Amino acid sequence: MASSTDKMETNPRGIPRSPFVERVEDYVSEAEPVEVVLKKFQEAVSKYKFMEVNLLQRRKVLEEKIPEIEKTLAMVGFLTEKQATDEPVYTDFELNDTLYAQAKLEATNSVYLWLGANVMLEYTFEEATDLLGSKLQTAKSSLRNTIEDLEFLRDQITTMEVNTARVYNWDVKQRRLVRQATESS
Secondary structure, three states, X not given: OOOOOOOOOXXXXXXXXXXXXXOHHHOOOOOOOHHHHHXXXXXXXXXXXXXXXXXXXXHHHHHHHHHHHHHHHHHHHHHHHHHHHOOOEEEEEEOOOOOEEEEEXXXXXXXXXXXXXXXXXXXXXXXXXXXXXXXXXXXXHHHHHHHXXXXXXXXXXXXXXXXXXXXXXXXXXXXXXXXXXXXXX
């Protein structure tokens, strides 16, 4: 195996790259028997799969969040346009799950945005547009990185599964050679 002084190669967000086993003999030794190497490989696969589950959840959250941000940004744009005309806007808003009320929105220079954790703040249209634009850009970038990380993880899982198969097959072959040698003696 690579020495501990070797720098471990990672992707841009720090997920370690799995080594590819060219020569099983480099990984298996008296100090590291086949069972230990196989166990390490299985642990690596488990860690990669754990990361994959977390990234899949993150991807789902981002894929739900991005349309919400875009919709809110579009609404701020709509309100900005209507403000210039001094024309009132009528809308229905939800009071409860099945209860709605109609509201008349008159000229205002601000909107209130939910920030999360039951926190709402007032912003001017310009501030809201800047904030939502920034959040949208960040969310899209995060989604791209998450998708890239998922692809990277799938490659690493495949590599480790191939490594496991190579070490296992090498072990079977070695045992067969030992058995043939003892039978012919």
